[in-house]
Amino acid sequence: MTQILPASSSKAIKLARRLLREGEAVAFPTDTVYGLGANAFERFAVRQIFALKKRPPEKGLPVFIYQIDDLNLVARNVPNQAWPLLQKFWPGPLTVVLPKVAALPDDVTAGQDTVAVRIPDHPVSLKLVIEFGRPLAVTSANISGQDTPTTAQAVATQLGPTLPLVLDGGPSPSTQPSTIIDLSSTPPRVLRQGALAIAPLKEFLPDLA
Numbered sequence: 001m002t003q004i005l006p007a008s009s010s011k012a013i014k015l016a017r018r019l020l021r022e023g024e025a026v027a028f029p030t031d032t033v034y035g036l037g038a039n040a041f042e043r044f045a046v047r048q049i050f051a052l053k054k055r056p057p058e059k060g061l062p063v064f065i066y067q068i069d070d071l072n073l074v075a076r077n078v079p080n081q082a083w084p085l086l087q088k089f090w091p092g093p094l095t096v097v098l099p100k101v102a103a104l105p106d107d108v109t110a111g112q113d114t115v116a117v118r119i120p121d122h123p124v125s126l127k128l129v130i131e132f133g134r135p136l137a138v139t140s141a142n143i144s145g146q147d148t149p150t151t152a153q154a155v156a157t158q159l160g161p162t163l164p165l166v167l168d169g170g171p172s173p174s175t176q177p178s179t180i181i182d183l184s185s186t187p188p189r190v191l192r193q194g195a196l197a198i199a200p201l202k203e204f205l206p207d208l209a
Contacts, residue, residue, distance in 0.1 A: 002156040007124040007167035017131045019164055025049050027141040027155045028128055029169030031121040032093050032177050032195055033148045034141040034155050036163075037064065039134060040074065046107040046137050052159050055144045060110035061137040062095055062178075063117050066129045074115050074135050076101050082183050085204040091121035093178040093195035108137050114184045124169050140177065141166075150175065181208065 005012035007029055016026045025038040025048040036052060038045035040063050050057060063074050068086055071078060075098035082096065100108075100115035109115050120126065120138075129136055141155045142148040149155045152168035179194035179201075187207035190198055202208050 001161050002159070002163045002166060004152050004156055004166045004168050007169040012165075012167055013124075013127060013131055016128055016165055016167060020045070020128075020132050020136070023048070024164050025052055026165045026167065027152070027159065027163060028124055028167040029122060029152075029172065030125045030138070031091070032174045033150070033172045034152070034166075035064075035120075035125065035138040036141040036159070037128070037136040037138040039132070040104065040108055040137040041134060043105045043107045046105060049137060049139060050107075052163055053139065053142065053144050055139070057107075058110050059144075060112060060116065061108050061139050063104075063108065063115055064125060064129050064136045064138045065117060065119055066126055067119065070135065071098075071117060072101075074101055074104055075099060075117055077184075079183055081205065085201065088204065089196065089201070090119040091126070092119070093121070093174070093176070094118060094201075095178045095180040095192075095194075097180065097182040097184050097191065099184050114182075116180060118178055122169075122173075124167060128167075148172075148175070148177075181205070 023045040095118040150172040176195040179196040180192040
């Protein structure tokens with residue numbers, strides 16, 4: 001049975017942290033849609049996300065970090081032009097694709113040598129990453145191919161009773177996912193137009209395709 005607890009409750013955050021440390025996946029509010037997250041460095045935990053979402057294993061998972069200094073925990077070879085961009089748009093609905101570190105399980109990246117990373121602009125998401133103390137593999141809290149729920153109750157209903165916990169942060173602030181750009185290629189490429197417009201990104205990446 002899925003528990004739905006207020007995201008503002010310190011007890012709920014502590015429960016979420018315990019579940020994450022036990023290798024479970026939990027759902028929580030983000031600055032875009034509700035997210036489903038687990039320990040990015042534990043294969044069993046990552047597989048819980050795929051099982052709950054019925055997500056094809058060839059589709060990798062984005063990773064949440066807390067601060068720009070933590071980027072080197074999951075990514076390497078960050079191009080110099082990326083730093084001003086990230087300083088400007090993180091936290092926020094911008095996901096960047098970069099070469100991954102060897103320690104990040106292939107389950108997260110679907111066997112690819114790159115990882116998608118962002119810092120969410122939402123107090124609950126950030127608190128969860130801080131409390132857990134490690135990057136989280138996070139994707140939208142929905143069955144693959146279905147509409148993304150905009151409330152905690154809808155998340156629990158769609159993902160079913162095997163999801164242990166949803167942190168209720170009220171309705172999603174956006175129905176759009178993050179914008180994704182690939183910084184591992186030359187020139188950098190837009191992979192998905194989302195909540196963040198492309199025009200301001202081109203001020204930092206003039207050759208963005």
